Amino acid sequence: MKYTLVFLFFSVLTFAQNDSINLLDEVQLYGNFSPKINAGFQIVKLTDSVINSNNQSLGNLLQKKANIYFKQNGYAMVSSIALRGSNASQTGVYWNGIPINSTLNGQTDFSTLKANGFDTIEIRKGAGSTLFGSGAIGGAINLSDKIQFQNKNEFRFHAGVGSYNSQDYFYQIRSSTKKLFAKVNFQESKSGNKYPFLNTTLFNENGAFKNNHFKSVFGHQIDANNQLKIFTNYSVNHREFSRTLTAPSDAKYKNIESKILLQYDHFGKQINSSLKLAVINEEYNYYFHKTDTDFSFGKSSNYIGKYDFNYFINNQLSINSGIENKFTLGNGTNISEKERNIFESYLLIQHQPINNLNYNVSFRKGFSSVYPIPFIYAIGVKYDLLANLSLNGNYSTNYKLPTFNDLYWDFSGNENLNSENSKAFELSMEYHQNKTKLSLASFLINSNDLIQWRPVTNTFWRPINIQEVSSYGLEFDFQTTLDFNQHHIGLQTQYDYTISKDIALDKQLIYIPFHKGNASLDYRFKTWSTSFNQQYNGEVFTTTSNTQIVESFWLSNMELHKNLSSYIDIGFYINNLFNKEYQTVAYRPMPNRNYKLNINIKF
């Protein structure tokens, strides 16, 4: 309560300052993912051309471009992220700033979330619960649609065909004036997905999928200082759950997600504010046998109201603050109708006392109708040692709140669960020189009260706050480009080393690799371009006693593009170039070498 009063106090303070502030533009564009208020953290931004050259899932894109580890139950099946040794519910995923991790299981399925159709994707590695709320412990990923008020019309069409009866297409219209903006897109991708399991006589049977996504974005520049925006997203995903090496399957799964966001932004001389109202719905239907009429289901409706403001006191000092209320209704076959309300507020003070030092201090306190939410704080520092070399450091306390499944699963749910807590520390350095960038980060995350489902009897399990985990490691990223005559070469190499241990067992967590690497080489000459991508996944343990593994593997992908004209290009992709046998989840083989041809039209 004490802290809430402090926030209210700050929000009514005013200072009379007239300095022009171009921080404004940045925060206006990026909200809480703005580098300025994230001093001490690295934010990687993927741009339009990177995101939209191929129709693919967000998981596939992040593996190729950001060296992020995913485990998938087979191609296009459920894909879970593990950032910095954390689990799948400890990475926050945001849609235009609104949290979209499932309320039911706390996770995002990176196979059903499409990357293309978005304008930018921001990846912030490291813990950030003070700014982003529950679950942003390994990191936070924001998918955003940008609105720009300028006279412009654009039409995009994309179609692709690939091995195993795969097809996808994408249509987008974008039209804007100085006052209005509209973007609408629709896409579908589907596949028979019946690839062979290499070195066996089996195939990926019962793995077909089809998904449809619809998006619309509208904006109105009311006047020089005010904008109104609407974002919608609707997707339906049908998937059969594929067999494994040791058991057949005829299960299928359907999930429907709908999102709508109404946003009102105000830009003043010193204060920017943004009011967001969103409704995020999710529903899944699981058919044990695809011929059944019965299915088990779960759904949640989330009503979110969020108000953020940035107050630029002067060029050196600014304050960010906000409140967010999320009301959730959930129910399902195994969850009787339940509701939960969470109210959170945060405050961030950003200060740049001298030119090459930028630091911020942030606090967050939340209140819930169901469980206590701890007070958390963070400090981040960015020090520019030289013009092109900066050192970053941060320390934060963070939380992840129990999910609906943990709380309310019939008879097993535990309404006495507390939040999971993490303390995180990071030191990193970044070096820029012309077109070269090098960064090296080291991190430590200690978590306790992690929720695990444990057997009470051999047939009755319950979730309890019990596990303690310590994760630490190094992340290395090097990028450079070279341009001469009409040739362009780009090179990126990334390597992560992660230890993530269950303290009680003193063993590495399952499905967390020690080593993960990624390298890409791009080459462009006139109208041709090609790219070679090499991934390395180190071995992972599949038992908590670390006695069994999924083997390490090298995976190579290649693509070739040709600009037929200024507005058409075609692409040819070879995935798993060397036809390697590999799995990310034990007994669930991934595809052999496969091909794709696509065409992109943009005018």
Place this chain on the structure above:
Amino acid sequence: MKNSKQLAILLAITLFLGSCAKDDPIDNPFKGDFEKGFFVINEGPFVAGSGTITHVSDDNQITPNIYKTVNDEDLGSIAQSMTFHGDNAYIVINNAHKLVVANKYTLKKVTTIEGDNINNPRFMVTVGNTGYVSNWGNSSDATDDFIAVIDLNTNMVTSTIPVGEGPEKMIVNGSKIYVALQGGWNQNNKITIIDTLSNSVAGNITVAEVPNTILKDDNNTIWVLCGGNPGGWAGVESKGQLVKINNDMVENTTDFETNEHPSLLNINGSDLMYSLNGNVYKFDINDTELNSNAISELAGIHYTMKVHDGKLYTTNAGDFASEGTFKVFNLSDNSEVLTGDTGVIPTFFAFQ
């Protein structure tokens, strides 16, 4: 000359006698590494994994993962039980819907039994040269459960016998099989009698809910332990019950308290033993009242428990995501005689 001839005869006799003293390999051939001792069948992880088999020899050597080592292939998802017939071991693989037939001494694979007539198989018993396997059928259909009848000379399913929901463990008595209908994914309360002369259902005996173990004593009396409905997601909680069946009729029942759900009934001479809430209890077959004294030395959260030759064999599944453990107790003094690691989720003991 006479001496060397005598020496030669003496040598010949010695050699002849000597060779007789050795074991004649034709009488006692070496059958395989796993000829003696016992096996632990491990289910493997719940999802996407394989069952495994652990062998423990007579001199307490523990060899893990023997099926894969011998055959260089996985058993399949969820190994449930193993039954011997002749030289063969029939390993029931529940989630892969098949039986793997292997030589019971070497564990070398002989063949598999699968197809439409093996669907969620659970346990197997044999009568003469015929095998009977309980199958739950399709998980969303409560009416398609059956017993698969297998000709053990050809290892082919010859017919199926439809039964009620959830056939699980079985016991053979003469030419009849008593099938406990535990309930599969639901709860049931019957014992179905199969007449093996006609391979059809001869009748049903109603007992309490969730009959989880069935056995017979030296007098051919059938004993059934019913766990009772666990309540919660399963419905209305009900009492566990020990049922005594003679001449295909319920002769006596002994009730437990409503919140007591016993399981893993076993017999050691005239002592019945069962597991309840982490304790092991004894019940003399002539008792009418339950014994509330647990045998403290035998306590533990036992995933399975089996009495064999005066010893009690138990397993613990640990966190279900890593290797489990087994323990062997001598029932004459309840002392622990052996313990060791198993595979993931150890579910069944099979004794050579």
